[in-house]
Amino acid sequence: MSDPSNLAAAVSPDAAAPAPLLVARHGAVAVLTLNRPASLNSFTAAMHALLLPALQAAADDSAVRAVIITGAGRGFCAGQDLADPGMGADADVGAVVERHYKPLAERVRTMPVPVIAAVNGVAAGAGANFALCCDFVLAARSASFIQAFSKIGLVPDCGGTWLLPRLVGRARAIGLAMSGDKLPAEEAERIGLIWKCVDDAALPDTAMALANRLAAMSSKALAETRLAIDAALPLDFAAALSREAQVQGRMGRGADFAEGVAAFLAKRPAVFRDR
Numbered sequence: 001m002s003d004p005s006n007l008a009a010a011v012s013p014d015a016a017a018p019a020p021l022l023v024a025r026h027g028a029v030a031v032l033t034l035n036r037p038a039s040l041n042s043f044t045a046a047m048h049a050l051l052l053p054a055l056q057a058a059a060d061d062s063a064v065r066a067v068i069i070t071g072a073g074r075g076f077c078a079g080q081d082l083a084d085p086g087m088g089a090d091a092d093v094g095a096v097v098e099r100h101y102k103p104l105a106e107r108v109r110t111m112p113v114p115v116i117a118a119v120n121g122v123a124a125g126a127g128a129n130f131a132l133c134c135d136f137v138l139a140a141r142s143a144s145f146i147q148a149f150s151k152i153g154l155v156p157d158c159g160g161t162w163l164l165p166r167l168v169g170r171a172r173a174i175g176l177a178m179s180g181d182k183l184p185a186e187e188a189e190r191i192g193l194i195w196k197c198v199d200d201a202a203l204p205d206t207a208m209a210l211a212n213r214l215a216a217m218s219s220k221a222l223a224e225t226r227l228a229i230d231a232a233l234p235l236d237f238a239a240a241l242s243r244e245a246q247v248q249g250r251m252g253r254g255a256d257f258a259e260g261v262a263a264f265l266a267k268r269p270a271v272f273r274d275r
């Protein structure tokens, strides 16, 4: 993936200001880079104005088969920019969450293709939970995760209250959210909060290799797998089995299944097209 700032086509609402989001395409992989490094890529209204449309564009583009989200500079994302006018302490915080963080979390969790967070540095507040919304969280060894909300009198948002107990259990969810302590990437991997932690220098290439691998798979099967696992959580075993049968029936009628089986029997790589 190398330095995304060299590769990205910047999109900014203000041509004079550096674009707060960089969007690049590498074959079937879309790379979105949060680009406010001086403020650890904290979310502003201007960044939100680009981020959700960029995710939507990736969802709508049938040539995109995986998405990587990462940060420029030494941080991934420090959550809400607490100094952004209309978004910080003087804001109707509930309205900000409704308007920005809820659609963002929902968009990531329902993408038709896998989404990888390549967490290059600190991920705090909504920045941490935005990463945790992604299907894979790959983190640089020097990165960390902070549920910073309690320190400023808020509760976890951007899906944190739902995600944390499911990922690491109630005791750790409560511990992380109440303490607001910094959780190093290695510890985050050890307790199952994230997929993997890799050496800092290896993060871009590891993320791109994973994205390319996922892009070559059946996007439909991967998206339905995410949905099936989330949908099964509140179900009893019998209901989960019934849902599996119903979804598998639909998948079994799809072109990707026919192609997967044909490729296996012919001992050739499959070419999946469904999305």
Ligand code: T3D
Residues within 6 Å of the ligand: 038, 039, 040, 042, 078, 079, 080, 081, 082, 083, 087, 088, 089, 091, 092, 093, 096, 097, 122, 124, 125, 126, 127, 146, 148, 149, 152, 154, 157
């Ligand atoms: O409307 C709403 O508010 C609702 C939405 C809420 C969702 C949320 O995300 S609430 C949580 C908001 N985030 C935080 O509370 C985290 C605040 N940041 C920090 O605690 C620390 O910056 C970090 C632990 C993340 C990193 O610490 P460190 O020592 O590595 O860096 P630093 O020196 O604190 O930060 C570097 C610069 O980024 C600094 O600016 P400066 O002094 O160099 O000009 C700092 O002010 C700026 N920065 C970091 N985080 C934010 C920020 N500026 C604005 N907002 C931030 N969230």
